Every structure is written in C-alpha cells, then in structure tokens.
Amino acid sequence: MLNEETYNKLIALQLHGLAAAFKAYLDQTHGRDELAFEERFGIFVDREWTERQQRRLANRLKSAKLREPACMEDVNYRHPRGLDRSVMQRLATCGWVKGHEAVIITGATGLGKTWLACALAHQACREGYVATYTRVPRLLHSLGLARADGSYVRELARLAKADVLILDDWALAPMGEVERRDMLEVLEDRHGLRSTIVTSQVPVAKWHDAIGDPTIADAILDRLVHRAHRLEMTGPSLRKAPRKGGTDE
Numbered sequence: 471m472l473n474e475e476t477y478n479k480l481i482a483l484q485l486h487g488l489a490a491a492f493k494a495y496l497d498q499t500h501g502r503d504e505l506a507f508e509e510r511f512g513i514f515v516d517r518e519w520t521e522r523q524q525r526r527l528a529n530r531l532k533s534a535k536l537r538e539p540a541c542m543e544d545v546n547y548r549h550p551r552g553l554d555r556s557v558m559q560r561l562a563t564c565g566w567v568k569g570h571e572a573v574i575i576t577g578a579t580g581l582g583k584t585w586l587a588c589a590l591a592h593q594a595c596r597e598g599y600v601a602t603y604t605r606v607p608r609l610l611h612s613l614g615l616a617r618a619d620g621s622y623v624r625e626l627a628r629l630a631k632a633d634v635l636i637l638d639d640w641a642l643a644p645m646g647e648v649e650r651r652d653m654l655e656v657l658e659d660r661h662g663l664r665s666t667i668v669t670s671q672v673p674v675a676k677w678h679d680a681i682g683d684p685t686i687a688d689a690i691l692d693r694l695v696h697r698a699h700r701l702e703m704t705g706p707s708l709r710k711a712p713r714k715g716g717t718d719e
Contacts, residue, residue, distance in 0.1 A: 487517040531592065531595050537588055552704045557701070570662055573698065574700045579707065581704075583670075586669075601636070604638065606642070632664065641681075644679075661693040677695075
C-alpha cells in the first residue's frame with residue numbers, strides 16, 4: 471500500500487520517469503538489494519532526467535514544424551552532389567548556432583536542400599535550441615496579413631525568438647517593395663543574434679537581382695551572406711530514386 475501511494479504521488483508530481491523507474495524496481499523479482507541506496511537513487515534520477523529531455527525535444531520538434539523528418543546521421547554522402555563530410559560534421563556540432571551564423575544551401579531542385587536544412591535544424595533542437603521552419607513565399611504572405619490585422623510587430627517578434635529560422639525556397643520570384651522591406655526587418659532582427667538557414671534554387675550571385683532595389687538588396691545580403699556557411703549542391707536529382715523512410719536518399 472505504501473509503495474502504491476508513493477508511486478501515485480510521483481505521478482501527481484509529474485515525475486513520470488522517476489515513477490516508471492520506481493515501478494520497474496518494485497516489479498523486480500530478484501536483485502533488488504544488489505545496489506547501494508545512492509546507486510539505485512541515481513538510476514531513478516537518470517530515468518527522470520532522460521524522460522524530461524526527451525519530452526522537451528519532442529516539444530521543440532513539434533513547435534519547429536520541420537517539413538522533413540530528417541537527422542544528420544542519415545545524410546547520404548554516396549550520391550554525388552558536392553557535400554563534404556567534414557564540413558557537415560562541423561555543422562553538426564552546432565557551433566554555427568552558438569556563433570549566430572547563417573547556413574546557405576543552394577542547388578537545383580531535387581538535391582535535398584530542404585531535407586538537409588531540416589536535418590541541421592533537428593540537430594539544433596537536440597542541442598536545446600528552438601527552431602522554426604517556413605517557406606519564404608508563405609512567410610511574406612503571412613506578414614502581409616499580419617500588417618493588415620495589426621499583428622505585424624508580434625509576428626516579427628515571434629520569428630526573432632527562434633534560435634534557428636529556416637527560410638526555404640528563397641528567391642523563387644522577384645520581391646516587391648513591401649516584401650523586400652519585410653525580409654529586411656526579419657533579417658535585421660536576427661543579425662548577430664540568431665541563426666538562419668536559407669535554401670534556394672537560385673545561386674547567391676543572382677540574389678541581388680531577385681531582391682530588386684539595390685540599396686535594400688545590399689542591406690539584406692550584408693546581413694545574410696557575410697559569415698555564412700555556404701553549401702553549393704550539384705549533381706543529378708535524388709528524386710530519381712525512391713527515398714527509404716526518413717533517410718536522405
């Protein structure tokens with residue numbers, strides 16, 4: 471009875487990992503006394519710590535709304551597309567997130583740019599950072615709606631809080647006056663403070679023309695391209711072969 475009360479109290483306190491470890495201990499038919507109290511208690515605490523970390527990661531990934539279920543361990547290096555394994559391993563340490571740097575991924579459609587961006591963001595979430603995924607056309611549309619309903623400043627603040635912001639499908643179409651000013655606001659809030667991942671089918675050398683206004687284009691590229699890690703992907707499309715599960719192939 472006392473053990474059941476203790477278990478219920480742990481559940482009520484939301485110590486679910488500790489409760490599970492305690493129940494597993496009670497269900498043991500032998501070996502209960504093989505460990506000292508301190509060792510056993512340490513196992514209980516480790517279980518609680520692990521479950522809390524897993525729940526927090528699950529919450530960060532749910533909030534990030536990543537388009538692809540990607541992770542760095544599944545990056546495909548066999549397909550010839552210009553990925554350097556040593557560069558990817560350095561990015562996987564998330565030093566670029568800590569340093570508030572950008573990652574720019576360019577290349578033709580079908581090379582896995584979005585997948586790779588999501589894998590980098592997933593790794594950042596595993597390291598405790600908050601990520602957000604968005605496609606640039608949809609972002610610009612939502613900012614237009616936010617301006618109309620009075621939530622523009624709040625929406626900018628939400629984007630600014632993300633440790634890692636994925637801007638997918640950059641420069642698919644030329645930007646209008648309002649759109650490029652909106653993008654400058656987004657990047658100004660993040661410059662030197664947060665990290666951004668940009669994917670684009672358009673080479674960086676052509677971004678200036680896609681943005682349009684030379685002055686604003688200079689300002690945007692200054693905040694985005696300088697100190698950015700650039701992954702220029704080449705080769706045949708990955709879509710010619712079916713992917714296996716959540717892997718990058």
